[in-house]
Amino acid sequence: MSEAIVLPAVRGKLTAGAPLAPLVWFKSGGSAQWLFEPKDADDLCAFLRDLGPAVPVMALGLGSNLIVRDGGVPGVVVRLGKAFARVDLLDGVTMRCGGGASGILVSSTARDAGIAGLEFLRSIPGTVGGFVRMNGGAYGREVKDVLVECEVVLRSGERRVLALAELGYTYRHSALPESAVVVSAVFRGQPGDPAAIQAEMERISESREASQPLRSKTGGSTFKNPPPEISGGQKAWELVDRAGCRGLQLGGAQVSEKHTNFLINTGEATSTEIEALGEEVRRRVKTGSGVELEWEIQRVGLPAPAPGDKRVEIK
Numbered sequence: 001m002s003e004a005i006v007l008p009a010v011r012g013k014l015t016a017g018a019p020l021a022p023l024v025w026f027k028s029g030g031s032a033q034w035l036f037e038p039k040d041a042d043d044l045c046a047f048l049r050d051l052g053p054a055v056p057v058m059a060l061g062l063g064s065n066l067i068v069r070d071g072g073v074p075g076v077v078v079r080l081g082k083a084f085a086r087v088d089l090l091d092g093v094t095m096r097c098g099g100g101a102s103g104i105l106v107s108s109t110a111r112d113a114g115i116a117g118l119e120f121l122r123s124i125p126g127t128v129g130g131f132v133r134m135n136g137g138a139y140g141r142e143v144k145d146v147l148v149e150c151e152v153v154l155r156s157g158e159r160r161v162l163a164l165a166e167l168g169y170t171y172r173h174s175a176l177p178e179s180a181v182v183v184s185a186v187f188r189g190q191p192g193d194p195a196a197i198q199a200e201m202e203r204i205s206e207s208r209e210a211s212q213p214l215r216s217k218t219g220g221s222t223f224k225n226p227p228p229e230i231s232g233g234q235k236a237w238e239l240v241d242r243a244g245c246r247g248l249q250l251g252g253a254q255v256s257e258k259h260t261n262f263l264i265n266t267g268e269a270t271s272t273e274i275e276a277l278g279e280e281v282r283r284r285v286k287t288g289s290g291v292e293l294e295w296e297i298q299r300v301g302l303p304a305p306a307p308g309d310k311r312v313e314i315k
Contacts, residue, residue, distance in 0.1 A: 005034060005075070008050035012039040020068045020077065023060065025125070027217045029068030029271040030301060032077035040083050041153065041183045048181075049157025051076065057155055057179040058300060061127035062102065065134065065220045070271045071302030078181055080129060089113055093189050094148065099129035099182045103136075106187065107201060116192025118146055119200040123208050125220055129182035135169045139204055144169040148186040155179035172224055172296055213256045217265035222278055223293040231291050237261035239291055243284040250277040263297075272304055 007014060018035035021027050038044035048057065056075030060066075084100030087109040095115065097106050103121040106128065110118040120141040124131050132150050135143050149163045155177065168175025176182070208214060223236040231239060240246070240260040248255045252269030255277065256262040263274055282293050 005055055006052060007034065007076075008047050010036065010038065010047050011043045012047075013037040018077070020060070020063070020073065023079070024063030024066050024068055024219075025217060026063075026067060026219050026265050026269075026271065026274060028070070028265055028269055028274060030070050030072030030304075032073045034076045036076050036078050037081050038078065038083075041151075041159065044078065044153050044181060044183065045157045045159055047157070048153060048155060053155070057181075059129055059133075059181045061100070061130035062125065064125040065130065065297050067219060067271050067275055067297055067299040069275070069299065069301035070304035073301040080127070080181070080183070084129075084183060090186065093191060094186060096184055096186050097128045098184050099127060099132075101128045102126070103128075103131065110187075110189055111194050111197040111201065114192055114194050114197070115189040116197050116200075117141075117189035118187060119197060119204060122201045123204045128185050132167075132182045132185050133174055133176050134172050135167075135174055136172070139207075142169075146187045146189060148188050150185040151183050152176065152180045153183055159183075211259055213258045213262050213264055216256070216262075217269075218256070218262050219274075219297045221261050221296050222263050223261055223282070224296045226291050226293065231289075234289075234291075235261075236293055239285045239289055239293065240281055243281070243288040245281045245284055248277065248281065250280065253277040255281060270304070275299055 015035040018032045020032055021029050036047060038047065058073060058077050060077050060079045080100035084098040086098045087101050087105055088096045090096055093115050095110060103124040103126060107118050107122040120139045123138040124136045126136065131143055137143060144164065147164050149161055151159065151161050153159055225235045237260045245255045246260050247257050251273035252265060252267050253273040254264050254266050256264050263278060265274065286292050
């Protein structure tokens with residue numbers, strides 16, 4: 001882990017050496033050198049403005065699409081709490097949602113207000129900050145289809161509102177700087193019947209439950225679906241399956257039997273095992289089909305230290 005960091009005063013909560021495994025879906029990985037849970041957006045702005053510019057900063061949502069490596073994350077991990085989980089109606093079809101609000105909260109609030117078109121967010125296991133950054137999507141829709149604008153805090157502490165066109169969205173990717181923290185987003189749907197919206201949400205929920213290992217320690221979709229012209233129309237899970245990887249295991253990590261684009265922690269897997277299994281799957285798919293799968297899951301932090309390596313104490 002990196003050298004000692006001089007931290008500005010905050011109104012929120014700062015924790016040294018905070019274990020991240022309990023905060024991510026895989027339940028594996030090392031600690032954050034510092035975990036910062038800001039009281040509000042002004043607290044976050046002031047902190048980042050006064051924090052030394054060389055200190056790395058990473059935002060953490062629900063930790064659903066993330067491998068935290070076993071050596072931990074140097075610098076500061078920012079986690080948005082309840083203060084950032086508000087959802088407010090702006091008009092009959094538009095909502096402002098805090099960066100810490102879950103996809104379930106956003107879609108349920110939209111349903112209650114008779115706003116259709118946001119049902120797919122029910123199936124994204126993360127927060128607004130995460131799926132705005134990643135252009136999250138499912139069931140034929142993506143964030144770019146409903147986003148009007150988002151507000152971010154840059155590494156400099158500057159607060160900026162970015163319109164949809166400024167985000168440079170492509171498949172599961174945006175042009176947002178790595179250290180930018182999404183503190184809110186405005187989504188727009190269309191008028192709908194709450195009962196019909198609820199029925200669609202239930203259909204999505206049942207489909208996910210039937211096809212994905214939701215009750216396992218997993219990280220969601222592991223690899224991006226390759227462009228059809230490269231894969232011959234095959235999705236990532238089909239390529240993984242055809243490469244003979246269904247059920248493939250490395251230590252405590254396994255390719256899901258239920259959905260082959262999911263890796264699962266069967267018990268006490270390390271992040272090293274999970275990532276190495278993913279790389280082995282990529283190798284087998286490349287050998288078998290010529291298609292090079294791209295990771296969709298973010299992998300952050302440092303590898304586990306080799307035996308005998310000295311570690312700098314967290315201060």
